[in-house]
Amino acid sequence: MSPGVERRQVGMVRAGVDVGPTNTDAALLDDAGRVLATVKVASVPDDPVACVRAALGALPPHESAQVAVGLRGAATAVTRRRGLRRVAVLRISGESGRAVRPLSGWPEDLRAAVSAGTATVAGGGGLDREDWTPLDRDAVARFAASAAGAAEAVAVTGLFSPLDGRQEREAAEIIRAEAGDLPISLSAELGSIGLLERENATVLDAALSGFAGAVAEGLAETLSGLCPGAAVFVTRGDGTLMSLEHLARHPGLSLGSGPASVLRGAGVLAGLHDAVVADVGAARVRVGVLAGGFPEEAVRGAGIGGVPVGLRIPGLIRVPRPIDPAELAEAVDRLQPGPARLPLVVVGGGAHAVPGGLHPAHGLCAGAIGAAVSPVGGQYERIVRLPSAAAREAVAEEARAAAVRAGADPRDVALVEVAETPLDYLPGSFVRLRARAAGRPSHL
Numbered sequence: 001m002s003p004g005v006e007r008r009q010v011g012m013v014r015a016g017v018d019v020g021p022t023n024t025d026a027a028l029l030d031d032a033g034r035v036l037a038t039v040k041v042a043s044v045p046d047d048p049v050a051c052v053r054a055a056l057g058a059l060p061p062h063e064s065a066q067v068a069v070g071l072r073g074a075a076t077a078v079t080r081r082r083g084l085r086r087v088a089v090l091r092i093s094g095e096s097g098r099a100v101r102p103l104s105g106w107p108e109d110l111r112a113a114v115s116a117g118t119a120t121v122a123g124g125g126g127l128d129r130e131d132w133t134p135l136d137r138d139a140v141a142r143f144a145a146s147a148a149g150a151a152e153a154v155a156v157t158g159l160f161s162p163l164d165g166r167q168e169r170e171a172a173e174i175i176r177a178e179a180g181d182l183p184i185s186l187s188a189e190l191g192s193i194g195l196l197e198r199e200n201a202t203v204l205d206a207a208l209s210g211f212a213g214a215v216a217e218g219l220a221e222t223l224s225g226l227c228p229g230a231a232v233f234v235t236r237g238d239g240t241l242m243s244l245e246h247l248a249r250h251p252g253l254s255l256g257s258g259p260a261s262v263l264r265g266a267g268v269l270a271g272l273h274d275a276v277v278a279d280v281g282a283a284r285v286r287v288g289v290l291a292g293g294f295p296e297e298a299v300r301g302a303g304i305g306g307v308p309v310g311l312r313i314p315g316l317i318r319v320p321r322p323i324d325p326a327e328l329a330e331a332v333d334r335l336q337p338g339p340a341r342l343p344l345v346v347v348g349g350g351a352h353a354v355p356g357g358l359h360p361a362h363g364l365c366a367g368a369i370g371a372a373v374s375p376v377g378g379q380y381e382r383i384v385r386l387p388s389a390a391a392r393e394a395v396a397e398e399a400r401a402a403a404v405r406a407g408a409d410p411r412d413v414a415l416v417e418v419a420e421t422p423l424d425y426l427p428g429s430f431v432r433l434r435a436r437a438a439g440r441p442s443h444l
Contacts, residue, residue, distance in 0.1 A: 013062050015227070016372025018070040018261060018365070019043060019051045022282065023349075025365040026055035028062055029372045033268065036060075038365040048073045049218035055368075056226055064230040066441055067223055068241055068371040071215065071234055072258040074208050074251060078305035081109055084207040085183070086116040088147035090140065090175075091199065092123040092167050093159035094133050102157075102199060107306040114207045116151035119143040123167050124159030135167045137174060144178035153206035154179070157187040157199040163383050165189070183209040190252060192310025193383065193432060201309040205252030212251030216244040231443040233376065233407060235261045237313035239295045240377025240438055243407030255304050256313025258367060263288050263295040263314060265370025266345045269360035276335050276342050278328065278357065279366070280350035285319040287331045289342070294416070312379065323353055376409075376441050377416070378402025381434035387420060392433060399435035404442075413439035 013036060018025045024043045028036040039058040044050040052069055077083045089102045102118040103111050121139035125132025147154060154175055158168045165188030172184045185206040192198040216234075223232050233241040237256030247254060259279065266277040273293040279286045289296035298315035302308070317331040332344055344357035347366040351359055362369060380398035384391045396415055404410045417436040422429075 013064055014066045014068070014372045015056060015059065015062070015064045015230075016068050016070070016368040016370070017052050017055050018258065018367030018371060019048045019072060020258070020367070021072065021076065024051040024055045025368040026059055027362070027365050027368040027372055028059055029369065033373055035362050035369060038362050038368065040364060048215055049222050052219065053222050053226060064227040065443060066231045066233070066372075067227050068233045068235065068374060068441075069219060070258055070261045070367050070371045071254055073215065074211060074254045075256070075258070075304060077208060077211050078110070078204060078255070078307075081113040081305075083211050084113050085152035085210045086150065087114050087153045087155050087203050087206045088116045088143070088151035089118040089199070089203055090143055090154065090156045090171060091118070091120040091159075092135060092157070092161075092171060093120060093195075094122065094124060097124065097159045097195065100196060103203070104196075105307075106200075110305055110307065114203065117146060119146075123171075124161070132164075135170055137170075140171045140174045141178050144175040147175070147182070148179040151179075151182060153183040153185070153209050155185045155187075155199070155202040155206040157195065157202050159195060160383075161186075161188040162193050162381065185209070185250075185252070189250065190310070193381070194310055197308050197310035200307050201252055201311045204255070204304065204307070204309060205250060208251035209248075212254070213248050216248040220244055231407075231441055233441055235371050235374060236377070237311055238297070238377055238379065238436075239264050239314075239370075239374060241371075241374050241407065241441060242376060246406045252309075252311060255309070255311055256302065259286055259288060259314045259316055260295045261367045261370035261374065262347060263290045263370065264293070264374055265366035265368070266290065266347045266360070266363065267293060268369060268373050269347070269362055269366060270343070270345045270358050272343060272345065274342055275345045276332050278332070278344060278346045278348075278354060280323070280346060280348040280354055281321075282350060283321055285321065285323060285328060285331075285350075287317045287319065287328070287335060288314045289335050289337070291337075292416075321350070328354065375438040376403055376407045377436065377438040378404070378406050378408065379434070379436045381432060383423065383430055383432055385431075386429050387431050387433055392418065395433040396435045396437070399437040403437040403439055407442055408437075408439035409442040410439075413437050
């Protein structure tokens, strides 16, 4: 417990928990965002629910209106190749999508742990409707029949599904009819345009469905007794929250959520919306950027467990311990956006080893604080030709709806970002429209 915090009953508060591999941190904050108490307890190996129970139990007695949990177990499952479901991978594409097979480039041990077979069927298309090919429903049915006895989950990725996800949904209906009630992950629901990165993210999403379902169920049961009436959320890789139901549907969105929460927490503690943040742990330092209050995403795509994925997670530079001051300074310099330098905020258990920068109070528990203060978020993107005002508003509305589905209060959702990116490598005037929305967690 933090020094000077009496063990007394406090009013309705928000609690944040950050489950790490060695320690689990928890924090209590009031409605104004003031830190009331923090604790650090030893983590229970391979049992995130027990970690949450122990950390919340070590806090002063309180009534929580909201509990937000940062889970790093999904990334750990991928990197350790444990607790992953076997996935049957279906790609819907024409001949252009057959040049590189599904799961190509994956580390052999991860592919062996996850793959329950792959298939590519005719369908999908191009940038214009006349370029689309009808879905080969018979081939999908044969794929589903072969997966029925071997797979524990299914991942479906369609070429150009960010334009139109109907063929993915059609394939999912066929798979359910043939193979029963297997978890099915659809790439169109995870965003990202690049085929291979989007497919990889969808496969990992399906592989993590068992982990996510067990954690969501365990947290719901544990917290209903420990924090009755509290709304429960988990962190995601873009620095926002999602409901337990959303975690069970889209477990891949929790990848990268640990560093994202630390970046947000560091900014809140330092009173900054824009900063370079160094999270100093026992074995490594991770350096990232906070921009406008949210983690800056990996520019050239992210990697999890040796696999490039089309997920929105923080872009980080890793510096080994013991810290080489020159190497750390180089990492900070590389992340500076320009001549006007951002301040450096240093948090984490080893922050004392870095003499420079801002060292905010409660920096030991930045991840838990970041979880407690984060909004619920949603994102949406699509490719359009010659974007119109109607197309922009449609994308914005889809982002708002995504935030509500993730657990945001529909009365409080606002746009965080709207971006247009010309796609010069495509013929014609095509643009990627992307919108992000966020709002207060709903307590309904």
